[in-house]
Amino acid sequence: MLHHAKPLARLIGELGKLPGIGPKSAQRMAYHILRSSASDVQALAEALLEVKERIRFCAECFNFSEEETCSVCRDPRRNAHVVCVVAEPRDIMAIERTQEYRGLYHVLQGLVSPRDGIMPEMLRVRELLQRIATRGIEEVIVATNPTVEGDTTALYLAKLLKPVGVRVTLLAHGLPVGAELDYADPATLSSALQYRREL
Amino acid sequence: MLHHAKPLARLIGELGKLPGIGPKSAQRMAYHILRSSASDVQALAEALLEVKERIRFCAECFNFSEEETCSVCRDPRRNAHVVCVVAEPRDIMAIERTQEYRGLYHVLQGLVSPRDGIMPEMLRVRELLQRIATRGIEEVIVATNPTVEGDTTALYLAKLLKPVGVRVTLLAHGLPVGAELDYADPATLSSALQYRREL
Numbered sequence: 001m002l003h004h005a006k007p008l009a010r011l012i013g014e015l016g017k018l019p020g021i022g023p024k025s026a027q028r029m030a031y032h033i034l035r036s037s038a039s040d041v042q043a044l045a046e047a048l049l050e051v052k053e054r055i056r057f058c059a060e061c062f063n064f065s066e067e068e069t070c071s072v073c074r075d076p077r078r079n080a081h082v083v084c085v086v087a088e089p090r091d092i093m094a095i096e097r098t099q100e101y102r103g104l105y106h107v108l109q110g111l112v113s114p115r116d117g118i119m120p121e122m123l124r125v126r127e128l129l130q131r132i133a134t135r136g137i138e139e140v141i142v143a144t145n146p147t148v149e150g151d152t153t154a155l156y157l158a159k160l161l162k163p164v165g166v167r168v169t170l171l172a173h174g175l176p177v178g179a180e181l182d183y184a185d186p187a188t189l190s191s192a193l194q195y196r197r198e199l
Numbered sequence: 200m201l202h203h204a205k206p207l208a209r210l211i212g213e214l215g216k217l218p219g220i221g222p223k224s225a226q227r228m229a230y231h232i233l234r235s236s237a238s239d240v241q242a243l244a245e246a247l248l249e250v251k252e253r254i255r256f257c258a259e260c261f262n263f264s265e266e267e268t269c270s271v272c273r274d275p276r277r278n279a280h281v282v283c284v285v286a287e288p289r290d291i292m293a294i295e296r297t298q299e300y301r302g303l304y305h306v307l308q309g310l311v312s313p314r315d316g317i318m319p320e321m322l323r324v325r326e327l328l329q330r331i332a333t334r335g336i337e338e339v340i341v342a343t344n345p346t347v348e349g350d351t352t353a354l355y356l357a358k359l360l361k362p363v364g365v366r367v368t369l370l371a372h373g374l375p376v377g378a379e380l381d382y383a384d385p386a387t388l389s390s391a392l393q394y395r396r397e398l
Contacts, residue, residue: 004292005253005254005264005265005270006265007249007252007253007254007265008250008254010246010249010250011246011247011249014242014243014246014247015243015246018228018231018232019227019228019231020227020228021228024382025219027289028219028289028381029217029219029220030250031287032217033217033247033250033251034250034251034254034263038251040216041247041248041250041251043213044213044214044216044247045244045245045247046244047206047209047210047212047214048210048232048243048244048247049240049241050206050209050210051207051210051229051233051240052232052235052237052240053206054204054206055204055206055207064207065204066204066206071204088230089230089233090226090227093203183223
């Protein structure tokens with residue numbers, strides 16, 4: 001049986017670690033790369049290294065950022081009294097696409113999932129409490145996926161934040177259960193934002 | 200509207216050039232890369248550069264190779280009197296998976312497609328004729344995809360090679376029409392090889 005040349009096998013292995021890329025797609029991508037010009041491949045390799053070098057987490061909200069704090073946190077036109085809590089930075093992009101929301105964000109960097117051993121202490125919950133305590137935040141909109149993990153996280157946050165005296169709201173269940181926020185169309189997300197309810 | 204930080208937008212753009220990767224998948228992959236360790240990203244970038252540096256085309260059959268000629272062409276146990284003609288190197292891997300074929304290969308690096316302006320002169324046809332003339336080849340198995348382009352190429356080669364006095368055969372049409380060789384299961388490909396017919 002013929003095997004891939006070692007550098008090719010190595011590349012297929014590395015590509016296969018990317019999300020949603022099975023061995024077959026990895027092979028297709030590797031063959032495509034072999035047919036691409038050296039400068040195109042160089043550009044991709046550089047983009048990979050550059051993104052890791054230049055992008056870090058915002059010290060305020062844990063969104064991705066090129067600076068100490070991200071462009072949302074630095075924007076004086078945003079309403080700093082409302083914070084929308086999301087699991088991942090990509091959820092911020094989804095909500096921004098609705099052009100409906102003008103507050104700030106807080107990225108938990110995950111969702112509570114006892115099944116996977118992910119407990120609240122492993123998320124950016126302490127930092128959220130800190131922001132609420134020091135930044136004059138009046139409302140926290142919990143915008144987690146309508147899944148088991150998302151709902152668990154939302155309930156946990158509601159219980160935790162109610163005694164603090166902050167208003168806690170939840171995205172309206174216009175989203176089909178089991179859906180991923182990141183794939184929702186702007187209109188659905190807009191109405192989910194609009195009809196958010198008190199927890 | 201919020202935009203991605205520039206290095207992130209650049210990476211998403213570069214990833215989006217890969218085959219089968221839309222903007223959404225590119226974004227998912229980029230976010231995954233941002234969450235990955237620096238050493239994992241380094242490994243991927245290096246694999247990309249290494250593959251372009253170390254892999255070239257076999258001087259005999261135009262398969263990918265780390266050496267002047269590929270491991271199939273160098274293997275003295277292979278039957279050098281039979282050559283299987285394929286469009287792309289990935290088709291070689293598909294046929295090797297059947298463990299049925301012990302001859303050599305010839306990679307055309309494409310298929311004849313007048314619609315896309317791809318004419319036989321742009322493929323490795325001259326080199327195939329050269330091999331037949333000088334290497335004692337007795338049979339040419341044309342193993343192109345059962346598509347319009349694949350069939351056009353097969354007919355073209357049959358017409359071209361018949362006068363040369365070489366036996367020209369075609370993979371049996373056990374493959375569903377419109378299918379891609381690269382995705383065929385080994386059993387289907389095995390029988391297609393076994394029942395190959397004279398053109």
